[in-house]
Amino acid sequence: MPQSSAARSERRAERSLGALSSLVLVLITAMCLFVLLKAWPSFSHNGPMWFGWGGNVDDQLAAIFNSPANPAKWDYTIRTWPILYATALLTIVSVAIGIVVSTLAAVFIVEFAPPSVKRVVSPVVRLLAAVPSVIYGLIGILVLVPFVGNHLIGDGRKNSVTFVVQLSGASLGVAVVILTLMITPIMIAIIADALRAVPNGWKEGALALGANRWRVMWTVVVRSARPAIIAAAVIAAARAIGEGIMLAMVSGSVGFAPNPLDGITFVFEPLRPYAATIVDNAEGLSVKPFGQTIYAMAAVLLFASLMLSLGGTLAKRPLRKYGVRL
């Protein structure tokens, strides 16, 4: 019977899809467990102070790398606060700027740009979203870092912090600029798609109630695209948190926590997030305690991305109530 065979093939498809997604789940769980297992000695030796503040984190990493051969004397002591702080600072600042910029850009592209501009801009944005991060890193290190180092940071400023940290141009400011440039195109693409999907009837309805075009944009169109803005922010934050290579190139790669109290100098101070730390130290993984420390950083990144997607889902939930779509 054709019907029963169709039903059977449907069941089979269902079963194989189920098996496939279970397999993916198992693999992800296994990966998390593996990383956590590898990371455990570093966490257990330091306790909560693993995230804490104290000493120079780069010196601590060096000491771990130079641990004596005797496993009983392995050094694990690390206080990763500057790295945690750098990761959070870079991600939060660039995603915050990215949300504002990409929402405005998407509104412009979808609602206000003349058709000729629309035709050009949309594919360009998608193309930019696909540019590999190393390219952004190269542009940063070849163009922006020397420019900032030679023209924006005066000798006076360099001397003012000379005993604390060296200002080369690779800095928080450059890292934020490049990181924002890198994550904005994908955000624009996601938000613009959502804006385009807002039913015309809502826009006309609002216009017919006497709202002007800008108000319609904010009160109806962008409002109903909020879940997409959250989704875009989550994807962008995930990219930003996990970005290692580009940030290793332009952040200065120093385990330093830029201090906002330094005023403008704050922007020119170097830093290094977890992902860049992993990239920079990949060749040291064969030293057991060092490898375990690096794995601990990977575990933190894994946990952070899990939290991100969970947070995004939770943030979207209240919006769903009113039928706001993604």
Place this chain on the structure above:
Amino acid sequence: MNSPTPLPPIKRIDPSRAPKVVDPRHDTLGAADAIAAAVAPGSSNRVERMRIDDLSIAYGTKPAVRNVTLPVREGEVLALIGPSGCGKTTLLRSLNRLTELTDTAVATGSITLNGDDIHALEATDLRRRVSMVFQQPNPFPMSIFDNVAYAIREQAARRPSKSALAPLVREALEDAGLWDEVGDNLDHPALRLSGGQQQRLCIARALASKPEVLLMDEPCSALDPKSTEIIEELITRLREKVAIVIVTHNLQQAHRVGDNVAFMYLGELVEYGTVEQVFNAPRAERTQNYVGGVFG
């Protein structure tokens, strides 16, 4: 009738569906004078809210409305009827300048609101005074309260408090006959309401800014018979508060809710008069063919 040649009959109309009339010829058959007198100012003692004068609208080079003159009076429901594509929606949307959203639309002639040219008003101001209900219910993805309060909030210089809005929202919902059903659940999502409730919410939303004229473009065509009946009763009640222009392709509906009926055909106004006159004693032969036989 002083028709030289009788027009070919128009295909019989199923009143619940828009008829497709394929006949490029048209002629008001000498009824023109009587109709011109009926649409002229001063033909009624009621106050004129809006006056459409010699209005023509074209999309690019394609005319959609041709030389239409019509009054919209206080306390009356004006029903616009005519086969699909004859320009009813275009005419209606020109009354609150929504046609301006279509780049290709060109209009000549004049439309006034209480004697003022509507193009001399701010579009936002005009649209609060001449508000609109669409064919498809289009509540915003917000709470019922926020939907109804939308126009008031947009109108206000400073953001009004919820407690200041509450009585206005309630009044609008009562006027739209929806208060009894949703009064306890104002924070519920508007999109969860049934289709008929959504349309009444849209009516409440349009009434909240206390408009002088309410435009309705086939407001029941997406609704079930029960909801249609509720909305027709509502229209009959609302005419005391606000001048109503309703587009409908349903002749029975025009008969039930209309005080005056305008029949359009291929962009032209073919017939205008009271509902009794248009349905029982149409002046133009085209109208006879269109409405004839539907009643009695």
